[in-house]
Amino acid sequence: MIAVKKLVKRFGLKTVLRGVDFDVQPGEFVALLGPNGAGKTTFLRILASLSRPSLGEVNIAGYKLPHEAAQVRARLGVVSHLPLLYGDLTAEENLQFYARMYNLPNYELRITEVLEMVGLVARRRDLVRTFSRGMQQRLAIGRAVLHDPDVILFDEPYTGLDQDASAMLDDVLKAVAAQGRTVVMTSHDLARAEDLATRFDVLSRGVISASASRKELKRTNLLAFYKQALAG
Amino acid sequence: MADRTTSRGSFLKAVAAVVWKDVRAEFRSRELFSAMLVFSLLIILIFNFALELDLKTRQSVTAGVLWSTFAFAGTLGLNRSMAIEKDRGCLDGLLLAPVDRSAIYFGKVISNLAFMLIVELIVLPIYSLLYSVNLFQPGLLLVILLGSIGYAGVGTLLATMSVQTRTRDILLPILLFPVVIPVLLAAVKASSGVLGGADWEEILLPLNLLIAYDVIFIAVAFMVFENVVEE
Numbered sequence: 001m002i003a004v005k006k007l008v009k010r011f012g013l014k015t016v017l018r019g020v021d022f023d024v025q026p027g028e029f030v031a032l033l034g035p036n037g038a039g040k041t042t043f044l045r046i047l048a049s050l051s052r053p054s055l056g057e058v059n060i061a062g063y064k065l066p067h068e069a070a071q072v073r074a075r076l077g078v079v080s081h082l083p084l085l086y087g088d089l090t091a092e093e094n095l096q097f098y099a100r101m102y103n104l105p106n107y108e109l110r111i112t113e114v115l116e117m118v119g120l121v122a123r124r125r126d127l128v129r130t131f132s133r134g135m136q137q138r139l140a141i142g143r144a145v146l147h148d149p150d151v152i153l154f155d156e157p158y159t160g161l162d163q164d165a166s167a168m169l170d171d172v173l174k175a176v177a178a179q180g181r182t183v184v185m186t187s188h189d190l191a192r193a194e195d196l197a198t199r200f201d202v203l204s205r206g207v208i209s210a211s212a213s214r215k216e217l218k219r220t221n222l223l224a225f226y227k228q229a230l231a232g
Numbered sequence: 233m234a235d236r237t238t239s240r241g242s243f244l245k246a247v248a249a250v251v252w253k254d255v256r257a258e259f260r261s262r263e264l265f266s267a268m269l270v271f272s273l274l275i276i277l278i279f280n281f282a283l284e285l286d287l288k289t290r291q292s293v294t295a296g297v298l299w300s301t302f303a304f305a306g307t308l309g310l311n312r313s314m315a316i317e318k319d320r321g322c323l324d325g326l327l328l329a330p331v332d333r334s335a336i337y338f339g340k341v342i343s344n345l346a347f348m349l350i351v352e353l354i355v356l357p358i359y360s361l362l363y364s365v366n367l368f369q370p371g372l373l374l375v376i377l378l379g380s381i382g383y384a385g386v387g388t389l390l391a392t393m394s395v396q397t398r399t400r401d402i403l404l405p406i407l408l409f410p411v412v413i414p415v416l417l418a419a420v421k422a423s424s425g426v427l428g429g430a431d432w433e434e435i436l437l438p439l440n441l442l443i444a445y446d447v448i449f450i451a452v453a454f455m456v457f458e459n460v461v462e463e
Contacts, residue, residue: 082321100249
């Protein structure tokens with residue numbers, strides 16, 4: 001579903017990604033781990049077609065970036081630590097706006113489905129600026145799955161959430177992944193990543209330095225694997 | 233053929249969606265509109281006190297005062313309009329939509345232009361009262377429309393660039409005013425001609441220049457917008 005070969009990203013003289021190879025099969029949930037400044041967000045922004053690669057190949061759902069970016073974006077949902085929602089619109093209006101941007105037919109029914117999934121039907125006519133951080137993040141997930149994408153990218157979705165909001169987000173993420181979607185998530189929360197993902201990749205010094213499936217990790221825990229990957 | 237029609241349909245729907253979203257949010261918050269309007273009225277009042285001139289001289293400076301007011305108030309509106317997109321990462325949300333990104337540009341230009349025109353329509357009668365000049369002349373309204381199109385066209389592109397920097401509030405006027413000078417010069421010249429009762433032949437040259445600048449600026453912005461918004 002996602003195939004990345006020898007991806008390089010430079011900002012001026014600084015090279016952030018130094019030849020990343022990354023493959024994700026359909027239905028996989030990959031947790032992309034790494035220290036601050038490792039290039040996780042830059043990598044996800046390239047996958048989301050928000051940033052152009054300096055060198056290398058990126059294929060998503062059979063389409064090549066950056067030339068077929070519009071086709072990729074139609075099959076992609078993105079959730080970041082920012083909600084990407086308008087505070088002066090209601091939850092429903094935000095989803096209506098994105099449904100129009102994605103040219104969805106008969107979107108009212110789909111909006112109700114999505115609001116039910118993220119538990120915000122009762123607040124559908126409230127302004128987003130009155131929502132708590134956790135509610136905004138749940139609505140952001142609703143926005144990302146509105147057009148029923150094949151691939152979802154989560155960039156630090158737990159940032160700024162308290163324990164209750166994080167637990168609620170866990171349920172929403174599990175519901176999203178259970179529908180057979182391919183998911184790539186960056187996170188510093190190893191416990192949550194271990195609970196959700198089926199594969200763990202470590203991005204360090206601009207390359208994927210280690211990768212292990214959930215099965216392979218049975219003999220050791222994620223923290224030990226992560227520390228070993230960073231040390232190597 | 234069918235593909236092209238569908239793609240054109242989704243392009244226009246995306247433009248309409250951006251305009252709908254901006255108008256709806258502004259109708260609720262009135263942040264952008266009230267800031268532009270209050271700032272415009274303050275500039276007019278300051279000029280009114282600063283230029284204690286006789287009636288004839290007041291009429292001769294009208295075009296300059298009007299366009300200075302529109303230009304300064306316009307930067308406030310453009311800055312606010314793009315800051316809203318940046319604050320909660322909404323610009324990324326727009327860029328993730330599977331449409332040609334120029335649809336986002338045209339949507340923002342139309343909403344910025346609409347807000348500018350509404351403020352100008354409120355400013356004109358107040359200016360007329362304060363300066364005893366009749367500004368409701370079809371020729372002047374046409375010049376204001378054309379000048380505002382050029383200003384919003386180039387301003388939206390530059391606001392999109394400046395909003396991605398740390399110094400976004402001060403960078404926009406520094407970038408915008410040198411670039412928009414041809415539009416402002418042509419607009420002041422054409423406005424002076426209309427208000428001074430000049431022949432149409434005399435007004436036609438700055439008016440044609442204004443149309444040419446509008447077309448050039450919008451065509452250039454259409455071509456470079458994707459590169460401006462992508463890292």
